[in-house]
Amino acid sequence: MAVEQTPARAGEQTRIHNIGYRNYDGARLGRAYARRSLYSQSLRGAYGLGRSAKSKVLPMLLFVVMCVPAAIMVAVAVATQANDLPTDYTRYAIFLQAVIGLYVASQAPQSVSRDLRFKTVPLYFSRPIETVDYVRAKYAALASALFILTAAPLLVLYVGALLAKLDFADQTKGFAQGLVSVALLSLLFAGIGLVISAVTPRRGFGIAAVIASLTISYGAVSTVQAIAFDQSSTGAVAWLGLFSPITLIDGVQTAFLGASSSFPGGAGPSNGEGVVYLLVVLGLIAGCYGLLMRRYRKVGL
Amino acid sequence: MIATESLSKRFPRVTALDRLSVDVGPGVTGLVGANGAGKSTLIKILLGLSPATEGRAEVLGLDVATKGGAIRERVGYMPEHDCLPPDVSATEFVVHMARMSGLPPTAARERTADTLRHVGLYEERYRPIGGYSTGMKQRVKLAQALVHDPQLVFLDEPTNGLDPVGRDEMLGLIRRIHTDFGISVLVTSHLLGELERTSDHIVVIDGGKLLRSSSTTDFTQTTTTLAIEVTDSDEHPDGTRAVREVLLARGIDTHDGSGLPGAGHILLLTAEGEQTYDLVRDVVADLGLGLVRMEQRRHHISEVFNDTDEARDDQRKEAVGHGG
Numbered sequence: 210m211a212v213e214q215t216p217a218r219a220g221e222q223t224r225i226h227n228i229g230y231r232n233y234d235g236a237r238l239g240r241a242y243a244r245r246s247l248y249s250q251s252l253r254g255a256y257g258l259g260r261s262a263k264s265k266v267l268p269m270l271l272f273v274v275m276c277v278p279a280a281i282m283v284a285v286a287v288a289t290q291a292n293d294l295p296t297d298y299t300r301y302a303i304f305l306q307a308v309i310g311l312y313v314a315s316q317a318p319q320s321v322s323r324d325l326r327f328k329t330v331p332l333y334f335s336r337p338i339e340t341v342d343y344v345r346a347k348y349a350a351l352a353s354a355l356f357i358l359t360a361a362p363l364l365v366l367y368v369g370a371l372l373a374k375l376d377f378a379d380q381t382k383g384f385a386q387g388l389v390s391v392a393l394l395s396l397l398f399a400g401i402g403l404v405i406s407a408v409t410p411r412r413g414f415g416i417a418a419v420i421a422s423l424t425i426s427y428g429a430v431s432t433v434q435a436i437a438f439d440q441s442s443t444g445a446v447a448w449l450g451l452f453s454p455i456t457l458i459d460g461v462q463t464a465f466l467g468a469s470s471s472f473p474g475g476a477g478p479s480n481g482e483g484v485v486y487l488l489v490v491l492g493l494i495a496g497c498y499g500l501l502m503r504r505y506r507k508v509g510l
Numbered sequence: 511m512i513a514t515e516s517l518s519k520r521f522p523r524v525t526a527l528d529r530l531s532v533d534v535g536p537g538v539t540g541l542v543g544a545n546g547a548g549k550s551t552l553i554k555i556l557l558g559l560s561p562a563t564e565g566r567a568e569v570l571g572l573d574v575a576t577k578g579g580a581i582r583e584r585v586g587y588m589p590e591h592d593c594l595p596p597d598v599s600a601t602e603f604v605v606h607m608a609r610m611s612g613l614p615p616t617a618a619r620e621r622t623a624d625t626l627r628h629v630g631l632y633e634e635r636y637r638p639i640g641g642y643s644t645g646m647k648q649r650v651k652l653a654q655a656l657v658h659d660p661q662l663v664f665l666d667e668p669t670n671g672l673d674p675v676g677r678d679e680m681l682g683l684i685r686r687i688h689t690d691f692g693i694s695v696l697v698t699s700h701l702l703g704e705l706e707r708t709s710d711h712i713v714v715i716d717g718g719k720l721l722r723s724s725s726t727t728d729f730t731q732t733t734t735t736l737a738i739e740v741t742d743s744d745e746h747p748d749g750t751r752a753v754r755e756v757l758l759a760r761g762i763d764t765h766d767g768s769g770l771p772g773a774g775h776i777l778l779l780t781a782e783g784e785q786t787y788d789l790v791r792d793v794v795a796d797l798g799l800g801l802v803r804m805e806q807r808r809h810h811i812s813e814v815f816n817d818t819d820e821a822r823d824d825q826r827k828e829a830v831g832h833g834g
Binding site for chain 2: 229230231233235236237239240242243246247250259261323327328329331332333335336339
């Protein structure tokens with residue numbers, strides 16, 4: 210296109226003080242680059258980077274809150290010459306699930322509700338990207354942000370464990386299992402958070418709805434599980450875990466990633482039940498993606 | 511630049527575009543129509559975002575049905591509605607939109623600085639957009655449409671919500687987009703008068719149908735009404751009447767503008783070209799009167815609609831309720 214425009218503007222180059230309009234004939238990197246740009250902008254935005262100082266406070270604070278217990282555990286392990294870390298890598302995210310939930314609730318609406326509320330979405334679609342690029346970029350960005358949030362403390366634990374000269378093979382295996390677990394958790398939570406927030410252009414509603422769906426489902430499931438355990442129907446305990454996001458992750462990692470379950474009585478799902486857990490998790494992730502695609506198909510101009 | 515061929519868009523309850531065939535060349539083209547005439551629908555189709563029910567359209571020689579992505583890379587779009595997040599600065603927002611159009615990071619920053627300067631945003635570009643006036647926001651919206659140096663830009667109602675001064679500045683800026691930047695413009699408005707001043711070519715659509723497509727000079731020649739006001743003198747205590755009588759003798763019918771503001775003091779007549787202006791000047795001079803004003807009264811869009819038959823009128827009324 211630049212070639213075709215050059216003759217018309219050749220005259221302008223003869224001016225000595227040309228402070229007028231300059232045409233751009235450099236590279237245009239197209240759709241894949243635009244998608245990556247949206248991804249990196251959304252990922253930075255999830256930690257308040259490139260936004261106002263006020264919007265950095267909460268995500269940064271939550272990040273610190275996630276990492277501090279890990280640092281304390283490491284300090285204790287090093288100081289006491291312990292043989293093992295006070296907690297498993299896989300259990301860490303379960304302990305701090307409230308912090309993770311708060312992070313999803315604050316950042317998922319930030320990522321998508323704002324675009325809806327201020328009608329920036331149509332502007333994106335007037336660029337080379339398509340619906341699928343927008344959904345993938347936003348989903349990947351929030352999942353990555355969550356992964357950073359949940360994997361950073363594991364890294365602190367791992368580095369600390371090596372400094373405390375704990376068994377290398379053992380720790381590496383635990384760390385790897387922890388990473389797989391938080392990766393699944395990031396995808397699941399990001400999907401649920403985005404689907405809920407993409408429904409409303411009001412950020413406040415989004416935050417409340419995400420918190421409610423995460424805490425109420427967990428509260429209900431753990432209560433019913435406790436009752437079922439008291440009545441010694443342990444079979445029911447395992448199946449009940451399918452109904453809240455965090456117990457789903459707990460179930461998957463208990464069955465496949467050598468984690469000890471936080472279900473009442475420590476009785477997680479068996480391998481067979483674990484397959485169901487894994488399928489439900491993957492199904493939910495795919496379902497969230499599908500719902501987002503459907504949601505944005507109609508949000509054109 | 512743009513060519514459509516019996517382009518139709520039907521929604522379940524309304525026909526937004528009805529076999530529209532129009533050719534738009536380089537330059538500034540005004541797309542005029544009442545609310546709901548199909549302007550925004552046409553832009554959506556031309557951006558490749560909404561499939562046409564039938565017919566075809568090309569933008570920059572690319573078929574909108576299959577080459578939407580390539581079109582959107584070379585075309586800019588300024589929406590009618592608000593589209594700016596309030597908590598980021600104009601610079602950050604426009605850089606981001608430049609990258610979304612495929613510009614590498616360094617180029618995106620340079621082009622943003624240039625473009626914001628060209629649309630008239632200086633120091634304030636580092637402040638959050640939330641604190642901007644409507645005029646400044648319109649400039650940011652324009653900047654994001656121009657930042658990737660498109661070949662063609664669609665401006666949807668760019669003067670909406672602006673005061674008269676802001677309107678004039680925006681129209682001047684639109685003119686410069688073509689003359690100084692070399693970018694062709696398709697600008698929509700429901701005000702014909704405002705587009706006549708800036709456009710080379712005017713397309714009028716109504717009820718999804720093409721009413722008229724002609725260059726602006728054709729338009730003004732056939733639609734200009736001239737309003738004149740003269741002083742009185744001792745010789746001619748009623749100057750207006752004297753002029754009127756002389757003009758009538760020269761075969762030019764005038765109207766006293768009754769029912770309009772300033773009636774009784776002004777004369778309205780149809781200008782048929784340069785010679786009418788000269789004639790008026792000579793007549794007034796010969797009578798020894800002072801010419802207080804001689805101005806073009808351009809027809810409102812509604813008068814163009816009145817030219818058309820009743821059937822189209824009815825169709826428009828149907829379409830109006832449904833938005834663009």
